[in-house]
Amino acid sequence: MATKYNIRVQYAVWVAVVVLGTVVSLTSVHLWRGIEQQEAAVRWLARHEARSLARVIGPSVASTNINTLLSLIEQSVHDEEVRYLRVLDSHDNVLYRPPSNEEPSRVVLVSEPIEVMDKKVGAVELGLGRRRMGQLLWATLLWDLGIGMVLLAVFVAGSFLISGPVQAGVSSLADYVRRVAKGEARGEKLESDLAEVDLAAQELTALMERVDEARRWLDRAQKEMKATQKEMDEYTYVISHDLKEPLRGMEAFSKFLAEGYRDKLDEEGRRHIDIIRKSVLRMQRLINDLLHFSRLSQQRQPMHPVGMNTMLMHVRVRLQHALDAKNVDLRVNKLPTIVCDETAMTEVFHNLISNAIKYNDKPHPVIEIGCTEKTNPETQQPEYEFFVRDNGMGIKKEYFDKIFQIFQRLQRDEEGTGIGLTIVRRVIEWHGGRIWLESEEGKGTTFYFTIPKRDIAKTGTVVEMTGATMKGTGSIAPTV
Structure with a gap:
């Protein structure tokens, strides 16, 4: 994690960077100009x-008197900075x-040039060392620094x-x-000498006022929802008693007519009675399923660890007659x-x-139930993906979403009401999962649904049974 600094330190660092950059730039320019000067x-x-030196040794060079030339040079050149010296004649001989x-x-x-009576008789080449120049430049550098x-x-x-007032303003805002x-600051207003801090405080105060208003609106909505729920309970009572009683x-x-007067009615009359x-x-059945659906969210049980294989044993017992048939x-x-909620x-x-x-519609129906552990692509959290696969008649693709809607049935039968899959979807969604299906007409359908993987250690433990193969007319045997 990056180190955080307060405003004063940040101001100081930025100022130091700017000043150092300026000093280095100006010193560089000053040194460059100093070098030239x-x-x-x-x-x-x-x-x-x-x-x-040319004036002193001119006659000696003109007469090519080397001894005199050497003597005059020794007498004239005393500067220790003279690091290079050559005396040439008119023909550039050294x-x-x-x-x-x-x-x-x-x-x-x-x-x-060495001239005698306005006539060039030779030349002097003289070079001074750079030590003196370096000393001056070093002094300039130290001065600038x-x-x-x-x-x-x-x-x-x-x-x-x-930065002191800025830090104080930001600290007060924090x-x-x-x-x-x-x-703890309801009704309180923050005032600051800094316009930005004052504006931020005003925006925060306005935001809190909107939050309070939203909270009041939510409280009203919850009260209205409770009142609506009470009305729904009363409506449920009316359906379960007032509507079911006439039925x-x-x-x-109709049963009395069918049994007591069947011989007195003609074929058409008997058919009408049966209808x-x-x-x-x-x-x-429709009223019972509707009541069950409306009460579904009110009858939630506390979630606890449930062994799926054990639970499916109980489901099998309830469906034993249909499996055998x-x-x-x-x-x-x-x-x-x-x-999960076991019920x-x-x-x-x-x-x-x-x-x-x-x-x-197959002569040998097969239903398979399984599960794999996967990672949710959106939340990146672990989850269980269950499937229920059959080899039945299949479902057309255009009905994949429709079948989860209430009262939607793909086939007209006397038993179905079109609420079962709606209940399935609602249960899966309140568990935090998703449900979908894959199907091909004539080959079968597979329903998939996910349940988030929760920490069992925090909710208790349960004895789990091993996997089993259940047959309509057979016994339970471990799956290999």
Whole structure:
């Protein structure tokens, strides 16, 4: 994690960077100009030395008197900075060159003619060392750096003073935000000399007012929802008593007519009586399923670890008659223990398996139930992906979403009401999962649904059975 600094330190760092950058830039320019000036000064001094020496040794060079020339040079050249010297005649022959000459590239070299009576008789090449120039440049550098350090200290100290009010304003804003988060600053307004801090405080105050208004609206909505829920409970009571009571009467009298007066009615009359009875029974099932659906969210049980294989044993017992009637081969693989509402999850498997039995047109129906552990692509959290697969008649692709809607049925039958898969989807969604299907007409359907993997250790433990193969007419045997 990156290190956090307060405003004063950040101001000081930025000011130091700017000042140092400015000092380095100005020092570089100053040194560059100083180098040019110092080199020009050394060159002027070298030229002056060379001219003086040319005047002194002019007659000796003209007479080619070497001994006199050597003596005059020793008497005239006293500057220790003279690191290069050559005396040439008019034909550029070297008359004098000391053995200690340095390389021409390492000195400031000048060449001056030797003239006697306005006639050139030779030339003097003289080079001065750069030590003196280096000393001057080093002194300039130290001076510039000294000034830069003073400026740096002044500006950093100034940044601490200038950033003081900013830090105080931001600190007060942070403290205000903390108190707002704790609910301790209701009705309080923060005032600051800094316009930005003051504006942020105003925006935060306005936001808290909107949050309070939203909270009040939510409280009202919750009260209204509770009132609506109470009305729904009363509506449920009306359906379960007031509507079912006349149906019971209709069913009783239609049964009385069918049994007591069947011989007195003609074929058409008997058919009408049978239609009335079937319609009454269907209406009773529809009301019962609707009541069950409306109460589903109110009957949630606490979630706890449930062994899926054990639970499916109970589902099998409930569906034993239907399994035997069609000789269904129900295969259950090894399933995990999950944290769920056991009653609701039992309803999920009961509906999916009963649909797989009911809408299977094969002579040897097969239903397989399995599970794999995967990672949710959106939350990146682990989850269980269950499937219920059959080899039945299949479903057309355009009905994949429609079948989860309430009262939607793909086939008209006397038993179904079109609520079962709607209940399945609602249960899966309140468990935090997803449900979908894959199907091919004539080959079968596979329903998939996911349940988040929750920590069983925090909710208790349960004894889990091994996977089993369940057959409509057979016994339970471990799955290999």
